[in-house]
Amino acid sequence: THNIALSDAGITSSASIGITISNSTLTILQGGTYALNGTLSNGRIIINAALSKVYLILNGVDISNTSGYPVIQTLAAEKTFITIAKGSSNILKDSLSNTLATIKLKGDATFRGEGALTIYGQGNNGISCSADLNFNGTSDAHISLYVEAKNNAISADNSVDIEYGAFHVVTTDGDGMQVYDETNVSKGYIHIVDGSYTFRVSNDALQAYR
Numbered sequence: 001t002h003n004i005a006l007s008d009a010g011i012t013s014s015a016s017i018g019i020t021i022s023n024s025t026l027t028i029l030q031g032g033t034y035a036l037n038g039t040l041s042n043g044r045i046i047i048n049a050a051l052s053k054v055y056l057i058l059n060g061v062d063i064s065n066t067s068g069y070p071v072i073q074t075l076a077a078e079k080t081f082i083t084i085a086k087g088s089s090n091i092l093k094d095s096l097s098n099t100l101a102t103i104k105l106k107g108d109a110t111f112r113g114e115g116a117l118t119i120y121g122q123g124n125n126g127i128s129c130s131a132d133l134n135f136n137g138t139s140d141a142h143i144s145l146y147v148e149a150k151n152n153a154i155s156a157d158n159s160v161d162i163e164y165g166a167f168h169v170v171t172t173d174g175d176g177m178q179v180y181d182e183t184n185v186s187k188g189y190i191h192i193v194d195g196s197y198t199f200r201v202s203n204d205a206l207q208a209y210r
Contacts, residue, residue, distance in 0.1 A: 001032075001033040001034070001035050001057070002014050002015035002018075002019070002032060002033065002034045002035070003035050003037075004019075004026065004034055004035065004036050004037075005037060005038045006026075006036060006037065006038030006039060006040045006043065006061060006063065007038050007039065007040070008024065008039070008040060008041050008042075011024065011026055011040075011043075013026075015032075015034070017030075018030035018032060019034075024040050024041075024042055024043040024044070025043065025044045025045075025046065026043070026044070026045050026046070027046040027047075027048055028045070028046065028047045028048065028049055028054055029048055029049055030049050030052055031049050031052030031053050031054055031077075031078075032052075032054065032055065033055040033057065034054070034055065034056055034057065035057040035059055035085075036056065036057065036058055036059065036061050037059045037060045037061055038060075038061060038062075039061070039062045039063070040062075040063045040064065041064055041066070042064060042065060042066045042067060043063050043064070043065060043071070044065055044069050044070070044071065044072075044073070045063070045071065045072045045073070046073050046075060047072075047073070047074040047075065047076070047077050047080060048075040048076050048077075049076060049077050050076040050077070050078075051078050052077055052078055053077065053078050053079050053080075053081065054074075054077050054079075054080050054081070055081045055083065056072070056080070056081065056082045056083065057083045057085055057113075058082065058083065058084050058085060058088065058090040058113075058115070058117065059085035059088050059090075059115075060085070060088045060089065060090065061090045061091070061092070062090070062091045063091070063092050063093070064092075064093040064094075064095075065093070065094050065095060065098065066095045067095065067097075068095055068097035068098050068099075068123070069094075069098060069100075070094060070098060070100050070101055070102060070103060070104040071092040071093070071094055071102050071103065072092065072102075072103045072104070072105075073100075073103075073104045073105075074104070074105045074106045074107060074109070075106060076106065076107075077106070077107055078107065079107060079108045079109065079110070080105055080107065080108075080109040080110075081109070081110050081112070082103075082109070082110070082111045082112075082113075083111075083112050083113040084111070084112070084113030084114065084115035084116065084117045084143065084144070085113060085114075085115045086113065086114040086115055086141075087114070087115060088115035088116070089115065089116050089118075090115060090116065090117045090118065091118045091119075091120075092117070092118070092119050092120070093119075093120040093122070094120065094121060094122055094123055095122060095123060096122050096123050097123055098121075098122070098123030098124060099123055099124050100123075100124060100125070100128065101121055101124060101125035101126060101127060101128035101155075102119050102120065102121045102125070102126055102127070102149075103119065103126070103127045103128070104128050105127070105128065105129040105130065105133070106130045106131075107130060107131050108129075108131045108132045108133075108134075109129050109131070109132075109133055109134070110133075110134040110135075110136060111134070111135045111136070111143060111145070112135070112136040112137070112143060113143060114141040114143075114144075115144070116144040116145075116146070117144065117145050117146070118145075118146045118147075119145070119146070119147045119148070119149075120148050120149075121147065121148065121149030121150060121151070121153070122149075122150060123150060124149070124150055124151045125149055125150075125151050125152045125153070125154075125155050125174070126147035126148070126149035126152070126153045126154060127147065127153070127154045127155070128152075128155045128156075129155070129156040129157065130156075130157050131156070131157060131158050132156065132158045132159045132161070132187075133154070133156035133158075133159065133160050133161070134160075134161045134162075135160075135161070135162040135163065135165050136163050136164075137162075137163055137164030137165055137166070137195065138163075138164055139164055139194070141164075142164045142165055142166040142195050142196070143162075143164065143165050143166065144166045145165065145166070145167045145168070146167075146168045146169075147167070147168075147169050147170070148170040148171075149170070149171050149172075149174065150171070150172050150173055150174070151171065151173050151174035152171065152174040152175045152176075152177070152178045153169040153170070153171050153174070153175070153176050153177065153201070154169070154176070154177045154178070155175075155177070155178045155179070155180070156178075156179050156180070157179070157180050157181055158179070158181050158184070158187040158188070159179055159181070159187050159188070159189050159190070159191070160177055160179055160189075160190045160191070160208075161190075161191045162190075162191070162192045162193065162195065163193045163194070163195075164193065164194050164195045165192070165195040165196070165197060166195060166196050167195070167196070167197045167198070168198045169197070169198065169199050169200070169201060169205075170199075170200045170201065171200075171201040171202050171203070172202055173202050173203075174201070174202060174203055175201060175203045175204045175205070175206070175207040176199040176201045176204065176205040176206060176207075177190055177205070177206050177207065177208075178204075178207040178208070179207070179208040179209065179210075180209075181209065182209045185210075187210070188208055188209035188210040189208050189209075189210035190206050190208045
């Protein structure tokens, strides 16, 4: 595991290769596990690791981006895993000028863990995924997520699959959860197993084609 400390004074990392740091932007270039903690008032986490599995651990982060970009963005990866560390509180917030999502994921992605994650999607979506999006809690430890978004709180191109979630979802214009795929008969669904879910949304709580 590579430990990365986030600070406006500078990002520091135990990893000597596989990442680049430019001001308040961290770019991950190879597969592995990266544990993040700390605060960035105008930062970005970029994953650009083609054909690799990248594991992000959020262990007490407070990251905002005021420049119109996603806070976390996968440009290339075989799969992105985001773990919310047990007992941790994490906040991600974009700006009004971001037209994508606070977390913009390319390819399959999985969220898991026993901490709390709060996402503010002020410009558009909260979480957006170009493929299959999974949230894996357990019966003993539900995955805790609060998403407040202008448009859709959680969206995926192919599917959304949730096990044991504790979700609170708010939107001003869009859906709570939305899946876009209309053509693939094995996709286009939202699947939820147990948990607690609260929706205060402008349109549909759940919008899918299957």
